[in-house]
Amino acid sequence: MAKSPKISASHEPGGLIVHISGLLPSLSPAEQRVARLVVADPADAARRTITDLATAAETSEATVIRFCRSVGMDGYPQLRIRLAAEAARRVEPPDARVVGGDIPPGADLAQIIATIAFNDARAVEETAEQLDPAVCEQVVDAIVGAGRIDIYGAGASGFVASDFQQKLHRIGRTAFYFPDVHTALTSAALLGRGDVAIGISHTGTTSDVVEVLEQARARGATTVVLTNFPRSPVTEVADHVLTTAARETTYRSGATASRLAQLTVVDCLFVGVAARNRPRARKALEATAEAVRSHRIGSGRRRA
Amino acid sequence: MAKSPKISASHEPGGLIVHISGLLPSLSPAEQRVARLVVADPADAARRTITDLATAAETSEATVIRFCRSVGMDGYPQLRIRLAAEAARRVEPPDARVVGGDIPPGADLAQIIATIAFNDARAVEETAEQLDPAVCEQVVDAIVGAGRIDIYGAGASGFVASDFQQKLHRIGRTAFYFPDVHTALTSAALLGRGDVAIGISHTGTTSDVVEVLEQARARGATTVVLTNFPRSPVTEVADHVLTTAARETTYRSGATASRLAQLTVVDCLFVGVAARNRPRARKALEATAEAVRSHRIGSGRRRA
DNA sequence: CGGGCTCATGAAAGTAAGTTTCATCCGTGG
DNA sequence: CCACGGATGAAACTTACTTTCATGAGCCCG
Numbered sequence: 001m002a003k004s005p006k007i008s009a010s011h012e013p014g015g016l017i018v019h020i021s022g023l024l025p026s027l028s029p030a031e032q033r034v035a036r037l038v039v040a041d042p043a044d045a046a047r048r049t050i051t052d053l054a055t056a057a058e059t060s061e062a063t064v065i066r067f068c069r070s071v072g073m074d075g076y077p078q079l080r081i082r083l084a085a086e087a088a089r090r091v092e093p094p095d096a097r098v099v100g101g102d103i104p105p106g107a108d109l110a111q112i113i114a115t116i117a118f119n120d121a122r123a124v125e126e127t128a129e130q131l132d133p134a135v136c137e138q139v140v141d142a143i144v145g146a147g148r149i150d151i152y153g154a155g156a157s158g159f160v161a162s163d164f165q166q167k168l169h170r171i172g173r174t175a176f177y178f179p180d181v182h183t184a185l186t187s188a189a190l191l192g193r194g195d196v197a198i199g200i201s202h203t204g205t206t207s208d209v210v211e212v213l214e215q216a217r218a219r220g221a222t223t224v225v226l227t228n229f230p231r232s233p234v235t236e237v238a239d240h241v242l243t244t245a246a247r248e249t250t251y252r253s254g255a256t257a258s259r260l261a262q263l264t265v266v267d268c269l270f271v272g273v274a275a276r277n278r279p280r281a282r283k284a285l286e287a288t289a290e291a292v293r294s295h296r297i298g299s300g301r302r303r304a
Numbered sequence: 305m306a307k308s309p310k311i312s313a314s315h316e317p318g319g320l321i322v323h324i325s326g327l328l329p330s331l332s333p334a335e336q337r338v339a340r341l342v343v344a345d346p347a348d349a350a351r352r353t354i355t356d357l358a359t360a361a362e363t364s365e366a367t368v369i370r371f372c373r374s375v376g377m378d379g380y381p382q383l384r385i386r387l388a389a390e391a392a393r394r395v396e397p398p399d400a401r402v403v404g405g406d407i408p409p410g411a412d413l414a415q416i417i418a419t420i421a422f423n424d425a426r427a428v429e430e431t432a433e434q435l436d437p438a439v440c441e442q443v444v445d446a447i448v449g450a451g452r453i454d455i456y457g458a459g460a461s462g463f464v465a466s467d468f469q470q471k472l473h474r475i476g477r478t479a480f481y482f483p484d485v486h487t488a489l490t491s492a493a494l495l496g497r498g499d500v501a502i503g504i505s506h507t508g509t510t511s512d513v514v515e516v517l518e519q520a521r522a523r524g525a526t527t528v529v530l531t532n533f534p535r536s537p538v539t540e541v542a543d544h545v546l547t548t549a550a551r552e553t554t555y556r557s558g559a560t561a562s563r564l565a566q567l568t569v570v571d572c573l574f575v576g577v578a579a580r581n582r583p584r585a586r587k588a589l590e591a592t593a594e595a596v597r598s599h600r601i602g603s604g605r606r607r608a
Numbered sequence: 609c610g611g612g613c614t615c616a617t618g619a620a621a622g623t624a625a626g627t628t629t630c631a632t633c634c635g636t637g638g
Numbered sequence: 639c640c641a642c643g644g645a646t647g648a649a650a651c652t653t654a655c656t657t658t659c660a661t662g663a664g665c666c667c668g
Contacts, residue, residue: 028616046385050655060618065656076655077625080381081350081388088389109444110437112579113572117432120568121425128421133414140413156470159463163563166460256571259467260564264424267560268417275416332645354626364647369627380626381654 016086017042020071031067033057038079043087050076116256123257124264126245131265139240140272142222143168146196149175150221152184152212153200156255160226160262161200167270181208188212191221198224202244202258204232213237226265228258319434320390321346322549324375326434330535335371337361342383347391354380420560423551427561428568430549435569443544444576446526447472450500453479454525456488456516457504460559464530464566465504471574485512492516497524505529506548506562508536517541530569532562 017039024035034057038045045053054061065076073079143149149168153161158179165177178184191197197216199209204227214237217223225238228246235241244261321343328339338361342349349357358365369380377383447453453472457465462483469481482488495501501520503513508531517527518541529542532550539545548565 030617043389046389049381049653051653054618061655062618062657063616066616077353077381077384081385084385084388085350085392088392108437109440109572109576112575113432113435113437113440116572116575117428117568120564120571121428124421124425124428124564128417131417133412133417136413136417156467159467163460163463256567256574260424260428260567263560263564263567264421267424268413268420270560271416271420272413334646353624355624365626366628366647367645370645 016071016082027067027070028063030057030059030063031070033059034064034067035071038083042083046080046084046087120257120260123244123246123261127243127261127264128268130243130245131268132242135240135242136268136272139224139242139269140276142196142224142240143173143269143273144276145194146222147174147194148191149173149196149198150184150187150191150212150216151175151177151198151200152209153177154181154206154208156259157200157202157206157209157262160259160266161198163263164198164200164266164270167266168273171270171274173273178212181212184208184212185215188215188221189219191216191219193220195219195221196224197221198226199234199238200226200262201232201234202228202246202255202262204229204234206234210234210237226262228261319430319549320375320386322430322434322551325551326532326534326547326549327375329533331371331374334361334363334367335374337363338368338371339375342387346387350384350388350391424561424564427548427550427565431547431565431568432572434547434549435572436546439544439546440572440576443528443546443573444580446500446528446544447477447573447577448580449498450526451478451498452495453477453500453502454488454491454495454516454520455479455481455502455504456513457481458485458510458512460563461504461506461510461513461566464563464570465502467567468502468504468570468574471570472577475574475578477577482516485516488512488516489519492519492525493523495520495523495525499523499525500528501525502528502530503538503542504531504566505536505538506532506550506559506566508533508538510538514538514541530566532565 020035021039024032024039027035034053037053037057048056050061050064054064057064068074068076068079071079073082149165151161151165153159158177162177162179165175168175176187178187188197195216197213199213201209204225209225210233213223213225213234217237217239222240223238224240224242225234226242226244227234228244229235230241230243242265244258244265246255246258246261324339325343328336328343331339338357341357341361352360354365354368358368361368372378372380372383375383377386453469455465455469457463462481466481466483469479472479480491482491492501499520501517503517505513508529513529514537517529517538521527521541521543526544527542528544528546529538530546530548531538532548533539534545534547546569548562548569550559550562550565
């Protein structure tokens with residue numbers, strides 16, 4: 001009953017391929033042919049059926065099975081999935097993505113997508129890393145205790161401001177968003193101690209936002225700003241400064257990365273506020289979700 | 305005419321799991337049980353035999369096969385090796401961040417921030433991975449050649465629609481965004497061949513968006529939809545389907561991750577369109593940037 | 609030089625896995 | 639109430655995988 005060696009490959013966390021090529025010389029000729037195919041292109045081998053692989057190696061299925069056993073596998077299917085896993089792992093992302101740089105003129109869409117996504121994801125991650133939880137906490141405190149929350153933002157930041165307003169509203173906080181300076185100033189004039197004014201400005205230089213926060217602060221409201229530039233003019237009129245970390249300098253991509261970063265911060269604040277009063281917030285969310293249900297098609301799953 | 309848009313599963317470099325969770329709602333109950341097992345632990349699923357998996361999902365082998373086909377695989381073995389590859393690739397962050405899960409009740413803000421950022425960044429990355437450049441290209445073509453572009457989106461998706469409109473407008477494309485159904489329908493009725501109608505709906509079940517696209521399509525316009533669920537009702541009225549890959553199921557975080565994913569896709573399309581006519585787009589961008597300069601404090605530099 | 613040995617090998621039999629077919633069941637809308 | 643269409647699993651079927659076994663090549667020793 002003296003059978004094949006069967007070198008344990010189960011303790012081969014990283015290198016099945018290495019393992020195989022290591023004991024390649026100890027294999028029989030026919031098995032070596034199989035081994036060489038496998039080592040040459042693991043991913044391809046994983047795709048083949050045993051018969052297919054046997055044919056490619058100019059041998060029989062039996063030999064392939066023997067090969068499997070020789071390298072420590074139970075059988076062909078096991079080898080197959082191990083190979084697939086192995087092959088997948090060694091797909092390095094060495095592709096030098098342009099970090100924060102411009103899209104090269106000749107780029108095709110696949111490249112464009114990769115570059116944009118990379119930068120966008122990066123902006124979100126880096127923003128989170130540099131966000132000061134202590135400041136967030138203070139802002140959350142202010143919002144939770146506020147009688148009223150006014151939110152301002154012009155242009156692209158206006159979307160974010162509006163989003164924030166909608167979120168707070170959905171969990172029952174009294175929040176307003178003003179798209180234009182005049183109504184914003186009017187509203188700010190009516191703020192008082194205990195109220196909160198939040199300004200959003202990517203550059204931190206939007207005069208409208210500065211003016212409104214100034215007004216709000218003069219009335220005794222707590223002022224908060226969300227900007228990418230921690231020393232911009234707007235930070236001078238803010239009690240609390242929250243910053244995003246988008247590197248994007250050009251308007252090339254319409255400042256989407258900074259928008260995403262802003263939305264992420266807003267989301268953090270929102271969840272922070274909601275977490276303060278979980279049951280009530282949950283109930284409010286459910287109620288609002290219910291309200292739009294009639295505009296949905298089908299209650300369960302969709303289509304066939 | 306009843307052309308159903310193809311759900312590109314063959315093209316799908318990195319996100320089989322994401323792809324599956326996107327399709328989850330469109331699957332039959334028994335298939336959903338299988339899908340859930342697979343998504344929960346791909347590596348484990350890859351190890352199982354079809355009979356084994358069927359038993360675990362309390363169903364028959366036939367259903368597992370149906371599931372394979374539903375997600376675009378040829379059969380079970382193919383699914384298996386793809387799963388193995390997938391599982392191997394995702395080098396899980398050692399830090400046990402809640403992926404797509406809920407924020408634990410006792411969480412402090414630092415945790416909340418980390419969790420949210422992780423999920424948000426993930427949504428962006430995974431969306432990019434599963435985006436089909438070919439479809440994007442077609443959409444870009446349509447936009448570039450369009451006489452007029454109408455964009456629709458309700459609720460949260462409305463922000464994205466509006467953002468898209470603004471972006472296109474800034475580079476000189478004639479684009480409109482309609483916040484309410486009635487004006488949208490009116491506008492859609494005036495579309496014709498060569499025009500483009502773009503609908504944005506996270507769930508894909510927003511009846512307003514479906515109606516509007518239906519109308520637009522009937523008038524001969526090219527219809528495009530951006531959704532998280534590739535087999536939702538809205539995809540039936542779309543010539544081109546673009547999908548996001550946000551796993552977020554609860555409304556806990558106000559669907560921010562899906563919003564970010566949508567914005568990323570919009571950004572890709574925008575850059576794609578702009579890249580078609582670089583000089584003109586650049587000039588347009590500069591002109592619009594100039595237009596808001598007077599609302600900025602300081603002429604150029606900030607900080608000290 | 610040849611008998612008996614080992615070992616590699618593939619043909620073929622055998623078993624298990626995967627796939628297809630089909631009858632049944634269930635809910636839906638006329 | 640019936641017709642219909644979709645979902646589902648049992649079973650037939652096909653393909654893939656595994657085992658068995660006979661063959662034959664090399665090879666050592668008589």
